[in-house]
Structures are given as C-alpha cells and as structure tokens.
Amino acid sequence: MNQTLPESIRTTPNYYRISAVLLLLIFVVLYTSFFGCLMYAIVVVENEELTAVVIAFLLNLLFIGITIAAFRSTSHKMNxxxxxxxxxxxxYPMKFKSVFMHWDQIRGYSKSSYFYGGQLRLKSSSIVIYTNTNQIHEVIRIYNxxxxxxxxxxxxxxxTCLGHEGFNTKTHKAFFMKRVYKYDKPETK
Known part of the structure; x- marks a missing residue:
C-alpha cells in the first residue's frame, strides 16, 4: 500500500461525563462515612433495636451496589x-488500561448506534473495532x-469498513442484558 496516510487523529474523553461519575463516587464515600457515624450513634449511644440497624445497613448496601454497578457500566465505555x-x-482512563493494535491485527470496523437512558431510548453514534483475535472495542460519541x-x-x-450494524442485545446471566455484535466472529468461506 503506497498511499500517504493522514496525520494522527486523537479523541479526548468527554470530561463532563467523567466528572459526573467521579462526583457520584465522592458522594458515595461521603454518604457511607455519614451512614457509618449514624449507625455508631444509634447502636452505641442510643441502644436502639438491632432490627432497625440491620434494615438500614441493608438499604445502604443496596445503594452502594447500585452505584458500583453504574460506575462499572460507564467505566468501560469511556475511552x-x-x-x-x-x-x-x-x-480506558477509568480502568487505567491501554490497548495498541497494529493495522494487521485489525479485521475492520463498523458504524453503529448506542442506546442509553433506559426507557427514554436516547441514541448516540458509535464505531465498533474488531480485531483478528475476536476482541471488540467500541468508541461511543457521547463519551468522546x-x-x-x-x-x-x-x-x-x-x-476495512465492515458496514453498519444495529444495536442488538440478548439476555446474559439471568436478567442482565449484553450487547450482541454483528461482525463478532469472522465469516468462514
């Protein structure tokens, strides 16, 4: 291939999204600290019933679990x-991970859409990069x-541009939804 390649191109993270995730994590740390002090005051100082403390503790664990799930779902999409x-x-700045692929290691890319926002069904453009080792990397517009x-x-x-693919999901591990990619496996001839 003797064509002249253009200069390098670089995207940057959408710092508003990263700031929102970091603020959420700071809020969880502060909330958990406040909750720990409150539980200490209820149990040690007030000598309240243990049932109320257990229920409050379980609600706190649920809140922390939902927050961690939200962080995990966005951390792999920010790149x-x-x-x-x-x-x-x-x-991947939120995961402290970096991947380099030479041109001969890349099978191609496809243009796609990414839906977010739950029932609002908000949509963003994305590019899905496929490697020869069946790894998939998705670059989403709202995060870049x-x-x-x-x-x-x-x-x-x-x-190579492999084409356009829609946003398809399937149930994965009980009730979790997982993205299904159109060009995931190379075509056999």
Missing amino acids: VIEVTETGIRIK SGFDNLQKSLKDFPI
Missing part, C-alpha cells in the same frame, strides 16, 4: 482513541470529544 500511521491505540473527526477520517486509513 480515548488515537489513530496513527502504525495502528490504533485505545486508552472529537468523535466526528475520527469517523470522517477513518476511511483514509488502512482499515
């Missing part, structure tokens, strides 16, 4: 992508500033 002459680097420049310029790099 920074950098496209260079040699390949693509994807950094500079996504539009990336989407326009990907066609100038040596990467």
Whole structure:
C-alpha cells in the first residue's frame, strides 16, 4: 500500500461525563462515612433495636451496589482513541488500561448506534473495532470529544469498513442484558 496516510487523529474523553461519575463516587464515600457515624450513634449511644440497624445497613448496601454497578457500566465505555500511521491505540482512563493494535491485527470496523437512558431510548453514534483475535472495542460519541473527526477520517486509513450494524442485545446471566455484535466472529468461506 503506497498511499500517504493522514496525520494522527486523537479523541479526548468527554470530561463532563467523567466528572459526573467521579462526583457520584465522592458522594458515595461521603454518604457511607455519614451512614457509618449514624449507625455508631444509634447502636452505641442510643441502644436502639438491632432490627432497625440491620434494615438500614441493608438499604445502604443496596445503594452502594447500585452505584458500583453504574460506575462499572460507564467505566468501560469511556475511552480515548488515537489513530496513527502504525495502528490504533485505545486508552480506558477509568480502568487505567491501554490497548495498541497494529493495522494487521485489525479485521475492520463498523458504524453503529448506542442506546442509553433506559426507557427514554436516547441514541448516540458509535464505531465498533474488531480485531483478528475476536476482541471488540467500541468508541461511543457521547463519551468522546472529537468523535466526528475520527469517523470522517477513518476511511483514509488502512482499515476495512465492515458496514453498519444495529444495536442488538440478548439476555446474559439471568436478567442482565449484553450487547450482541454483528461482525463478532469472522465469516468462514
């Protein structure tokens, strides 16, 4: 391939989304600290019934569990992508993880949509990158500033566009929903 590649392209995280997640975590830490002091005061100072304390403790655990689930669901979606002459680097700042893929390790990419917001069914554009080792990396517009420049310029790099795929889910492990990707497995000939 003798074509001249364009200069590198880099997206940045949507800092408003990261700030919201970090503020949520700070709130949980403060809430848990306050709750611990309150439980100490109820049990030690007031000598209240243990049943009320257990119910309050279980409600606190439920709140913390929901918060951790919200953090986990957004932490793997926030990423920074950098496209260079040699390949693509994807950094996950909330997970302290980085992945680099040379052009020959990438099978292709597809354009897709990502739905969020529960019953509101809000929609955002996304790019799904498939590797030859069946790894999938999704770059979502609402989590990346500079996504539009990336989407326009990907066609100038040596990467195959596999097409467009819809947002499909299936039930995974009891009642959890998992995204199903159209080009997940390479086609056999």
